[in-house]
Amino acid sequence: MVQPIVEVRNLRKTYGDKVAVDDVSFAVEPGEIFGILGPNGAGKTTTVETLAGLRHADGGTVRVLGIDTQRNPGAVRDHLGVQLQEAALHDKITVGEALRLFAAFYDDPADPDELLELLDLTPHAGVQFARLSGGQRQRLSIALALVGNPRVAILDELTTGLDPQARRSTWDLVERVRATGVTILLVTHFMDEAERLCDRLVVIDGGRVVAEGTPAGLIDGLESERTVVVRFAAEDAPRARGVLDELAARHPDVLRVDDAGAATEVAVTGSRRVLFALVPALAEADLVPEDVRTVTKSLEDVFLAVTGRQYDPQAGDAQQLEGARS
Amino acid sequence: MTTTAPAPTAARTGSWRGFGRLLRTETAVWLRDFAAPFFGILFPTVILLGVGLAIPGMRDPITDAPPDSVWYGLTPVATYLPTVLAMAVGTASLTVMPVTIATYREKGVLRRLSTTPMRPQGIVVAHLVINAVTTVVGAALALVVGQLVFGFVAPEQLGVVVLSFVLGMAAMFTLGMLVAAVAPRASAANAIAMSLYFPMLLLAGLWTPGPIMPEVLRQIGQFTPLGAAAQSMTTAWFEQGFPLLQLIVMAVWTVVALPVAIRLFRWS
Structure with a gap:
């Protein structure tokens, strides 16, 4: 068994009396695209933010590259690239400036020009952030997550709000990035995205892991009907x-x-x-x-089988938290 | 892409690698905003010129003061100078910097930085540097332009003027940091800053500079950072006494409010 590059064990995180993450465990192997799939409010983002050392866990352990990121978040920042859900740049910074700026923070950064090329951003290098399209912003966001030459990259909801064509080219991009050797932790509420990209995944619902495996394995494991x-x-x-x-x-x-x-x-x-x-x-x-x-079965059928209800990607936080408590 | 990356060590939890690049980039981006550089750098000069040139009698020597008073023979626009310098201090520290930082928090920039080896404190320090430089440049510009247009007397106590200016900056930037710390959004930061900025300008003598400030305003003003700065600079520029109370007031504001601002500061 390969030493896992990311390991989450019995993670628990509450906000007041709201349980965001109840009990989540999984291990990611080097070189994988590992999915964290579930409806909105299931606890996916809280899980990866805790993993990145942005939030304090109430229980359990999180390790990246063998380092406990709760105790020592600084030790992995050089090797962990994070793409957060929302855009986070000054409106007037240009694509090229942003990449060169972030590159300067890292010990052994990637070449910003090569990254621009990889992410099809070279023609937009001089464009200010506020003038970028949704797809271009997403690609820049991915570029910023990769500019430190990370060994692990967390990509959170990277195709939300993109049109179908931009989604498909973003998927191709994720596969190209993985081909360079980066282990990818992909957070998504899109079943088709997880099915298409992930080598393995966990399905999270109400703060708990309700299914784990390869997309094909999970689908094959459904009852034999x-x-x-x-x-x-x-x-x-x-x-x-x-x-x-x-x-x-x-x-x-x-x-x-x-x-x-x-x-x-x-x-x-x-x-x-x-x-x-x-x-x-x-x-x-x-x-x-x-x-x-x-009739082809999909991950939606897996979700139905393990939770007993239809997959609703937009299911609100409150409802999911309610589920976590009961 | 990653195979040569060294194994992570537990040694470093915070880093300022790339701060130079951060400061340069933030400055370049900040300059693209018209409002921030304009208010920080040009506003004091514009106000000084406006008051001196547009208001009748501002350039005529004061003759209705007792002949033995320090004000006798000075031009009213000259007595306005400490107020304009205080305004340079107040504008960048209170109206520009807190809004910038609150905007960065609201947009998630501080949080985004938290995931990189650069600490988010880096961007706060960068904006302290940018706005401190703006303040000094804005004040120097007002002095030079004012000297060329109106001609001023040299300060009686230059060292105390400089000390007052520096302590005023310390107190006002601390106050600005406090606003940045507690404002949940940029709009709130702007509202809080403005509701402090205008009363402070009043107490610093924007409407009633130096010798014509009513006693009650002077009494209140000496306990506020900007009022104390203006009074302290007025004393040091035109009079003989040492503005001890005002200097202490500014130091106390800094020493008391800075730890509070740091403690209350939220990164997301």
């Missing part, structure tokens, strides 16, 4: 529904048949072998499907 949606020609659809209802009643691998939205579509849910039962039954009745597709 599969759903197949079959579309028929309009004239075949009523007969097909009858055949499938009858199949569900007699075949152990077929559990139920539901409407799938359109009148010509039927959703067949059963065991992992549901497709094997479905195809011979359709062949026997000479029902030729227009289209057959399996």
Whole structure:
């Protein structure tokens, strides 16, 4: 087992009688993109801010590069890059000035010009912060987190407020950064972002870790039900529904048949072998499907399975804290 | 990108590496704001010229004072000089610096710096330096321009004038830091600063300089940092006595309020 580069154990943080982080533990290995996923107010940001030594934990330990950042936050700052949620620069500082300024704080900084190039900011080097677009600000924010040549970078909600194209190019960028050897701790409330980028992740809800693993592993670990949606020609659809209802009643691998939205579509849910039962039954009745597709499970289904409720990324703090206490 | 990074050591918890760059960058960015450099540097001169040139009689020697008084024969605009110097001290320390720092707190700049090896104190010190230099430049400009336009008598006690100016800066920057410490937002810092700034200008003699200040204002003013600075400089410039009370008042403001400001200061 590789020595973890970031380690959080039984972290707890309260504000008055509000529990922001109840009990969070995870370990990040060198070179990973590790996700902290959960709805707003779940305790993700508090977790990483405590990790970065910006907040005092009420309980538990946090270690970065083997150093307890609660006791000795100064010792890791040269090697830990942090991108906080909100923009934090003077309106009139230019992109180039900001990067050179932050580079001056570090022992062994990256070349600001190379970073500008990596983050597609070279054409904007002379532009003042207030005039940057949302995507450009995010890229600058990432550049500032990386300018110290960190071994670990914390990126908090880096695609919030970006349009789809800017989100996708930011994702590419994160992968490029990881390719340079930086371990990345990615905080996000976007399921698709976590699924696309993370090697491993924890799902946090109400201040607790409710699931942990690789995105694929978490999805595969869901109960073994599969759903197949079959579309028929309009004239075949009523007969097909009858055949499938009858199949569900007699075949152990077929559990139920539901409407799938359109009148010509039927959703067949059963065991992992549901497709094997479905195809011979359709062949026997000479029902030729227009289209057959399996319904893909996602991290949203994982969230539903572990918390018992639909994933709502905007779920407010109060509600989540309430959940943490009960 | 990172493989050559040395293993972290527990030795250093705070660092001022890059402070020179921070000071240069903050100065460059600060100069891009028109208002801050204008008020800090030009405002005292503008007020001195405005008062001296626009108000009738300001350049005519005083003849209605007793002939043996120190004021006899001076121009009213000359008696205004200590007030203008006090104003230079009050403007940068109270109206510019606290708002800058509160803005940085509100925008998360102080917090962002906390995650780097540079301590957020660095940016506070940078703005103390910038505004202290502004104050001195603003005061010097007012003196030079005022001398060229109006001509002034030399100070009776130059050392005490300088001491009063320096202690006034210490007391007023401490007060500005106190405002920066307690104001939750830039707008609040501005409101608090303005509600202190104008009464202080009144007590420093903006409307009733030197010899024409009513006794009650003088009595109150001597216990405020800016009023004490103006009175102390007036005494040192034109009279013979030593403004002991005023100098002590400024020192006490500094010594008492500075630890409070440091204690109350919030980084986020």
